[in-house]
Amino acid sequence: xxxxxxxxxxxxxxxxxxxxxxxxxxxxxxxxxxxxxxxxxxxxxxxxxxxxxxxxxxxxxxxxxxxxxxxxxxxxxxxxxxxxxxxxxxxxxxxxxxxxxxxxxxxxxxxxxxxxxxxxxxxxxxxxxxxxxxxxxxxxxxxxxxxxxxxxxxxxxxxxxxx
Numbered sequence: 378x379x380x381x382x383x384x385x386x387x388x389x390x391x392x393x394x395x396x397x398x399x400x401x402x403x404x405x406x407x408x409x410x411x412x413x414x415x416x417x418x419x420x421x422x423x424x425x426x427x428x429x430x431x432x433x434x435x436x437x438x439x440x441x442x443x444x445x446x447x448x449x450x451x452x453x454x455x456x457x458x459x460x461x462x463x464x465x466x467x468x469x470x471x472x473x474x475x476x477x478x479x480x481x482x483x484x485x486x487x488x489x490x491x492x493x494x495x496x497x498x499x500x501x502x503x504x505x506x507x508x509x510x511x512x513x514x515x516x517x518x519x520x521x522x523x524x525x526x527x528x529x530x531x532x533x534x535x536x537x538x539x540x
Contacts, residue, residue: 396456404444405463408437412468420479434503441507446514451522453515454508461504465497 411433418425441460445453472485486492 392452392455393459396452396459397450400444400450401456401459402463404441404457404460405467407440408460408464409467409471410437412471416475416479438503438507438510441504442510442514445508446511447518449515449520450511453511454505457504457508457511458501459504461500461502461507462497464504465500468500469493469496 411430414429414433415425417423418429441457445456450456469486473483473487476482476484476488482488486496
């Protein structure tokens with residue numbers, strides 16, 4: 378008997394290639410509201426409300442889930458995992474750019490390289506959790522995954538009106 382070829386949605390490079398990268402990068406950039414808000418509060422000396430980071434995280438998660446869950450995105454979990462990873466990279470770059478100007482020294486993940494992997498893991502997990510919720514939203518709306526990848530690509534890349 379011939380062995381059947383293994384298929385893995387996550388390991389499939391075509392799956393990554395076919396993601397809506399402008400959406401991934403845009404949602405990742407939206408999450409920069411968290412570090413930017415923290416920086417503004419730190420620089421102005423204003424008291425940051427205790428629950429603000431949690432509130433911002435919840436609002437960003439709701440936006441991520443809403444945007445991906447209410448659209449017919451073929452791979453909502455992978456899309457939001459990549460969004461979380463994009464946010465981690467953006468936040469690292471933002472920290473590297475702003476901290477020397479604002480504090481006179483490099484701070485953040487690049488100053489402590491051992492923090493880079495945990496930062497990627499935490500934000501990837503955040504994206505996975507949001508992606509799972511977006512998938513549930515899609516299923517509740519009756520959206521089912523396409524039968525093959527070609528259908529998924531056509532559907533995800535179609536920007537025209539939906540029937």
